[in-house]
Every structure is written in C-alpha cells, then in structure tokens.
Amino acid sequence: MKNFLKYREIWLLAAIAVLIGLISTRFPGFSDPANLRQVFNDTSILMVLALGQMVVILTRSIDLSMASNLCFTGMVVAMLNAAHPAIPIPLLIVVALLVGLVLGAINGLLVWRLNIPSIVVTLGTLTIYRGATFVISGGAWVNADQMSPDFIGLQRAAFLGIPVLSWIALLVIALFFLLMTRTALGRSIYAIGVNPTASVYAGIDVGRTKFIVFCISGMIGGLCGYLWISRYVIASVEVANGYELNIIAACVIGGISIAGGIGSVGGAVLGALFLGIISNALPVINISPFWQMAISGSAIILAVVLNARGERRQGRIILKKAEAA
Amino acid sequence: MTDTPAPRHIPDRLDKPLSSAIFSWEALLVVVAVAIFAVNSFASPYFLDPWSLSDLTFNFTEKALIAFAMALLIISGEIDLSVAAIIALASTMMGMAVQAGAGTPVLVLIGIVVGLGCGAFNGLLVTRLGLPSIVVTIGTMSLFRGIAFIILGDQAYKGYPASFAFFGQGYVWWVVSFELVLFLVAAIIYGFVLHRTSFGRRVFAIGNNPVAAQFSGVRVGRIKFILFCLTGLMSGIASVLITSRLGSTRPSIAQGYELEAITMVVLGGVSILGGAGSILGVVLAAFIMGLVTFGLGLLNVPGIVMSIFIGLLLIIVIAMPILWRRLRGGR
Known part of the structure; x- marks a missing residue:
C-alpha cells in the first residue's frame, strides 16, 4: 500500500476525482459518464500534444514550437483539402504527419548537429513556423464551408459509441505507453534525462536520440494540426497561438520534471485531463471563463511545489542549512 | 632559502589580444546592425529621417528595459517567462487606480510596486522553495495575466490623465524620447553593475557553477x-x-513580449545556459531587432512575416559562430 501511494499518478488521479466531486456538488450532471466521455474527447488533442512534449522534456530539452507546428501543418492540410477535396482523409493525415515530421526534424537537426540549446532553437522556430503559415496562406482563412464533409466529419464519427477523436487519443496513448516502457528507445530517453554523461558511456547516442524525440514531437504537432483544424473548423494564422505553454503546463501538472528523466505517460495524460476538466467545468458552474487562466496558473505552481518535494536531492541539504544560517 | 618568491600578481582580467575583440560576439552584432541599417536606407527613402529613426526606437525600448534585467537573470542560470504577464497585471492595477481617481505619480508608483511585488513572488518561489524557474514562471505567467483577465474580462481601462502620457509619448529634447533616455540610462546602470561591480562578478560565478x-x-x-x-x-x-x-489597458496587453525579450537577450550573446554575456551585446541586439522590424515595416511587410526574420536571425546568429569554429577546426 505504501509503495502504491508513492506513485504520483495515484495522487493526481485522486486530485481529479476530488475535482470532479466538487464540480458535481454544483452541477450534478458533470460526473455523468456521457459527460465525462465528452470531457475526454474535448481534451484529446491536449493529451496527445502533452505526450509529444513529454518525450522531449524527459531528455532535458523543450519544444516551444509545437503550437506553431500545429498551426502550420493544420493550414497545409486545410488548404490541400480546400483545393483538392478528392484527396482521401487518411492520406491527408499522412501528409500532416510528414509535414510535422519535417518541422520537428529541423528542430532536431539544429539541436543535434549544432548543439544549440533546444529552448533557443524552438524559440526561433516558434516564430518562423507561425510566420510561414502566414506566407503560405497569404493571411487568408480556410473556413468550414471550404472543407470537405469528410475532413470535418471523420473525427466526429462514432465507433462503438466513442468519437474517432477519442479513439485516436487512446491509440496514441497506447503507442507512447509501449514506446516508453517496452522499447530500448524509451529507456534511452529516460537515461539521457537522468544522466546524459552516463548515457554516453552506456553507449547511447545522446544527440541522435534528441533528434528522434524532436521528430516525434513534430509528428505529434502535425497530427494535432489536422485534428485541431477539423475540430474547430477554421484554419488561420492565429490557431493555437500561445498554446505551447498549455502543453507544457499539462506536462508539469502531470509530474514531468522539467529537469528531465522523471515522468510517465499516465502523468502527462492526467495532467492534460486536469486542465481539460477545469476548462469544461467553469461554464457549467457559472464561473466566468476569464478565471481559467489564473486557475491553471495556480495549479501549475501548486503541482510544481508538490512535485519538488519528491524530487529534491539529498546532497544539497548541507548547503541549504549553510545558506539559512 | 632566503629568496621567498615574490607574491604572484593575479590580474583582475586576463589580457585580451586585439584579435579576440575583432572576432567577438559584439563585433559580429555591430556588423549585422550596420548591414541592416545600410539595407534599410537603400530600401526606403523614408528611413534616414531623424523622426523616422526616433520612431524606430519605440520598437525596442520597452522590451530592452526588461531584457537588461533578464540578461542578468539568464546569466545567473535562471529565466523569467512571466514578464509580459507582469506588465498586464501592473497595467490593470494602474487602470483600477485611474478609475479610483489616482494622479500620475501614484500611477507610476503602483506600476513599479506591482512589478516589484510580482518579481519578488517569483523570486521567493524559486529561491525559498528551490523550484525550477522556467516552470514557476510559466505558472505565474498564467496566474498574473489570469488575474488581469478576472479583473478586466473583455473590458478595457481608459481615461489616463494627460500628464501620464509623457512617459510613453513624450520627448526630452528634439527627437530624443523619454523612453530612449530611460533605455540608455538603464543600459549604463546595468552595464556598470554587471561588468564593474562585485555583484556582477557574483552573478557570473553563480551562472558558471552555483x-x-x-x-x-x-x-x-x-x-x-x-x-x-x-x-x-x-x-x-x-x-x-x-x-x-x-x-489604455486590456488584459491581453504586451502578449508575447517575454519571448521577444528573451530573443533579444540570446541574440545579444548571453548564454541561455548561464555564465556568459554582456550588456553591450543586449543593447546591440535591441537595436538590431528594432532596425529589422522598423525597416520591414517601412516596406509594408506584415508583422507576422517580420517575426520570421527575427526567428531566422536568432538561429543564424547563434549557429554561425558554431559553424565557423567547426570549419576552422576541420571537423
């Protein structure tokens, strides 16, 4: 039992249960399974993005360009769909994955080959990718009436009573779970985050692995580009502006350490769900949506305070005392 | 054993050969700045006009003021992503004070005190609780701007007193704006503190090895x-x-300033990993960013496309010395 309670995910799950309970006292319908399915569906994109960000953060890097990647790729597939409605949607999804992969690979190459810190690279590509969206679209929007019914309809179609969007999220979660717990790449990602130097001696190619994680986060950004555009049925330069910080916030709330090496698929998913529940609950319990930002900010700070208690290294305690004296 | 060795003289600074000054980061920035300046003056006949050049400075002075302090913070190995949110919160508080009938001196005081308070809140979380600053300030970024949104919603505060307009619109002498003077004074103060005081040396020491x-x-x-x-x-x-x-004040004021201020700092040659950098570099980077955005603005390039240039500039300027070293190193 004691071991069981050590898992961060259990505490996060408990926090989410308490949150749902509290909301239900104000609005009993919220804990209804149908509504919870809806909340899960609403949060699908954020969950998938958080998983992509997670593998990057685990290697002590960060990808600030994910939301811009999403915006660019979303515009590419939306324009393709508007110009050639005959292209089947699965092919468009492949295009989205490839475009995202290329954008991610650019980040990865700069980090790997030139050793530029990832925060600098992705700070640059954050503005470049969004600017490129303006260049390819000429500042124009792609509206719902320009998109084909299949483009919009695919993720809304239900399979076994659950929307395809949720199925996609579940599939991605399963894939990441396998990646992180059942593959050598997953172990390497953790190893690099815990100790990059030791990883080199253990025969892990740190640079190449970082390149791969940026490719993964790029592909996820691309996939979510299609999902986002088909869900909110408008493609513009402003899509997901500033969303990169929500993605990182979901990771932080999910207990993924920004210092690398600590975090799990379950944590990222639950962190995203936590934010998703808050944004879904505020309107139904009559709190102005303007509160959302401050609430998620407080949640981030609270989460990082709680997480830090578990992570603190023993070696620094002497110094802490010396400093306090 | 009579001849005890004379006490070794340890210089404060190592002697630098002239070549290192020529190939320094700041020299590279000067070249880039001059090049952009020249291109601008060829590209637009309106560029080389004192008032144009004066307008240009408004593009970077506010962000550069933050970038100076941010440079010290990044050199010490920390970062603050909440600066734009602090602007929003402080502006909202000033707006509330205006509604309550406060005068210009009180408004300025409120702006400064709110900013200081927010900074102290970040500092307490990072230093007292030992939390990573990037996460703390992502949190406070949402929190501070979130409070501004709670207070203002989709409304805006207006009706600032006429005398309040001087700080952002006033000119001290001819084309020299108050903002520009403040920028120069801050540059000198921060340059002095970082490069000529023991406090500055400690900042570098912390960044290199806390x-x-x-x-x-x-x-x-x-x-x-x-x-x-x-x-x-x-x-x-x-x-x-x-x-x-x-x-006027809207809760979305200064959106995205944090990334521009950080870009300025990094472009200025401050190592994002801490321990290295100079204020002169940040000043030059501020000018470069101002020149790029203003020059492209004169050519009717939309703001979002300008951001491509800023992003490319950031990556290219960082990558160039690395590639150069590699080429010379024969790797």
Missing part, C-alpha cells in the same frame, strides 16, 4: 532573489511606459 559559488561564500539564493525582483521592477517600469504610450 555549487562552487555557494561554497565560495556567495549568497546564491539572495542574489537570485534580487535578480528576480529587478526583472519584476523593470517589467513594472515597462508597464508604465507601454500603458502611457497606448493610453
């Missing part, structure tokens, strides 16, 4: 706390300027 600095008797926590307060203070000052310049 543990060694701690064991050498540097109060790492206290200095980092002061740096967070300074960054908050400069954000408060920037908030006064931008609120005065715009004459």
Whole structure:
C-alpha cells in the first residue's frame, strides 16, 4: 500500500476525482459518464500534444514550437483539402504527419548537429513556423464551408459509441505507453534525462536520440494540426497561438520534471485531463471563463511545489542549512 | 632559502589580444546592425529621417528595459517567462487606480510596486522553495495575466490623465524620447553593475557553477532573489511606459513580449545556459531587432512575416559562430 501511494499518478488521479466531486456538488450532471466521455474527447488533442512534449522534456530539452507546428501543418492540410477535396482523409493525415515530421526534424537537426540549446532553437522556430503559415496562406482563412464533409466529419464519427477523436487519443496513448516502457528507445530517453554523461558511456547516442524525440514531437504537432483544424473548423494564422505553454503546463501538472528523466505517460495524460476538466467545468458552474487562466496558473505552481518535494536531492541539504544560517 | 618568491600578481582580467575583440560576439552584432541599417536606407527613402529613426526606437525600448534585467537573470542560470504577464497585471492595477481617481505619480508608483511585488513572488518561489524557474514562471505567467483577465474580462481601462502620457509619448529634447533616455540610462546602470561591480562578478560565478559559488561564500539564493525582483521592477517600469504610450489597458496587453525579450537577450550573446554575456551585446541586439522590424515595416511587410526574420536571425546568429569554429577546426 505504501509503495502504491508513492506513485504520483495515484495522487493526481485522486486530485481529479476530488475535482470532479466538487464540480458535481454544483452541477450534478458533470460526473455523468456521457459527460465525462465528452470531457475526454474535448481534451484529446491536449493529451496527445502533452505526450509529444513529454518525450522531449524527459531528455532535458523543450519544444516551444509545437503550437506553431500545429498551426502550420493544420493550414497545409486545410488548404490541400480546400483545393483538392478528392484527396482521401487518411492520406491527408499522412501528409500532416510528414509535414510535422519535417518541422520537428529541423528542430532536431539544429539541436543535434549544432548543439544549440533546444529552448533557443524552438524559440526561433516558434516564430518562423507561425510566420510561414502566414506566407503560405497569404493571411487568408480556410473556413468550414471550404472543407470537405469528410475532413470535418471523420473525427466526429462514432465507433462503438466513442468519437474517432477519442479513439485516436487512446491509440496514441497506447503507442507512447509501449514506446516508453517496452522499447530500448524509451529507456534511452529516460537515461539521457537522468544522466546524459552516463548515457554516453552506456553507449547511447545522446544527440541522435534528441533528434528522434524532436521528430516525434513534430509528428505529434502535425497530427494535432489536422485534428485541431477539423475540430474547430477554421484554419488561420492565429490557431493555437500561445498554446505551447498549455502543453507544457499539462506536462508539469502531470509530474514531468522539467529537469528531465522523471515522468510517465499516465502523468502527462492526467495532467492534460486536469486542465481539460477545469476548462469544461467553469461554464457549467457559472464561473466566468476569464478565471481559467489564473486557475491553471495556480495549479501549475501548486503541482510544481508538490512535485519538488519528491524530487529534491539529498546532497544539497548541507548547503541549504549553510545558506539559512 | 632566503629568496621567498615574490607574491604572484593575479590580474583582475586576463589580457585580451586585439584579435579576440575583432572576432567577438559584439563585433559580429555591430556588423549585422550596420548591414541592416545600410539595407534599410537603400530600401526606403523614408528611413534616414531623424523622426523616422526616433520612431524606430519605440520598437525596442520597452522590451530592452526588461531584457537588461533578464540578461542578468539568464546569466545567473535562471529565466523569467512571466514578464509580459507582469506588465498586464501592473497595467490593470494602474487602470483600477485611474478609475479610483489616482494622479500620475501614484500611477507610476503602483506600476513599479506591482512589478516589484510580482518579481519578488517569483523570486521567493524559486529561491525559498528551490523550484525550477522556467516552470514557476510559466505558472505565474498564467496566474498574473489570469488575474488581469478576472479583473478586466473583455473590458478595457481608459481615461489616463494627460500628464501620464509623457512617459510613453513624450520627448526630452528634439527627437530624443523619454523612453530612449530611460533605455540608455538603464543600459549604463546595468552595464556598470554587471561588468564593474562585485555583484556582477557574483552573478557570473553563480551562472558558471552555483555549487562552487555557494561554497565560495556567495549568497546564491539572495542574489537570485534580487535578480528576480529587478526583472519584476523593470517589467513594472515597462508597464508604465507601454500603458502611457497606448493610453489604455486590456488584459491581453504586451502578449508575447517575454519571448521577444528573451530573443533579444540570446541574440545579444548571453548564454541561455548561464555564465556568459554582456550588456553591450543586449543593447546591440535591441537595436538590431528594432532596425529589422522598423525597416520591414517601412516596406509594408506584415508583422507576422517580420517575426520570421527575427526567428531566422536568432538561429543564424547563434549557429554561425558554431559553424565557423567547426570549419576552422576541420571537423
């Protein structure tokens, strides 16, 4: 039992249960399974993005360009769909994955080959990718009436009573779970985050692995580009502006350490769900949506305070005392 | 054994050969700045006009004020992503004070105090609780701007007193604006503090090796706390300027400024990993970013496309010395 309670995910799950309970006292319908399915569906994109960000953060890097990647790729597939409605949607999804992969690979190459810190690279590509969206679209929007019914309809179609969007999220979660717990790449990602130097001696190619994680986060950004555009049925330069910080916030709330090496698929998913529940609950319990930002900010700070208690290294305690004296 | 060795003279600074000054980061920035300046003056006949050039400075002065403090913070190995949110919160507080009938001096005081308070809050979380600053300030970024949204919603504060307009719109002498003077004064103060005082040396020491600095008797926590307060203070000052310049407050004010300020710092040659950098570099980077955005603006290039140039500039300027070293190293 004691071991069981050590898992961060259990505490996060408990926090989410308490949150749902509290909301239900104000609005009993919220804990209804149908509504919870809806909340899960609403949060699908954020969950998938958080998983992509997670593998990057685990290697002590960060990808600030994910939301811009999403915006660019979303515009590419939306324009393709508007110009050639005959292209089947699965092919468009492949295009989205490839475009995202290329954008991610650019980040990865700069980090790997030139050793530029990832925060600098992705700070640059954050503005470049969004600017490129303006260049390819000429500042124009792609509206719902320009998109084909299949483009919009695919993720809304239900399979076994659950929307395809949720199925996609579940599939991605399963894939990441396998990646992180059942593959050598997953172990390497953790190893690099815990100790990059030791990883080199253990025969892990740190640079190449970082390149791969940026490719993964790029592909996820691309996939979510299609999902986002088909869900909110408008493609513009402003899509997901500033969303990169929500993605990182979901990771932080999910207990993924920004210092690398600590975090799990379950944590990222639950962190995203936590934010998703808050944004879904505020309107139904009559709190102005303007509160959302401050609430998620407080949640981030609270989460990082709680997480830090578990992570603190023993070696620094002497110094802490010396400093306090 | 009569001849005891003379005490070794340890220089404060190592002698630098002239070549290192020529190939320094700042020299590279000067070249880039001159090149952009020349291109601009060829590209647009309106560029080389004192008033045009004066307008140009408004593009970067507010962000640069924050970038100076941010440079010290990044050199010490920390970062503050909440600066733009601090601007929003301070501006909102000033707006509330206006509704309550406050005069210009009170408004300025409120802006500065709110900024300082927010910075101290960040500093306390980072230094007292030992939390990573990037996460803390992502949190406070949402929190500070979130409070501004709670207070204002989709409304805006207007009706700032006429005398308040001076800070963001006033000119001290001819084309020299108040903002520009403040920028230059801040550059000198921060340059002096970082490069000519023991405080500055400690900032570098912390950035290079916080543990060694701690064991050498540097109060790492206290200095980092002061740096967070300074960054908050400069954000408060920037908030006064931008609120005065715009004459109104919306909760979305100064959106994205944090990334521009950080870009300025990194472009200025400050190592994002801490421990290296100079204020001169940041000043030059501020000019470069101002020149790029203003020059492209004269050519009717939309703002979003300008951001491509800023992003490319950031990556290319960082990558160039690395590639250069590699080519010369024969790798």
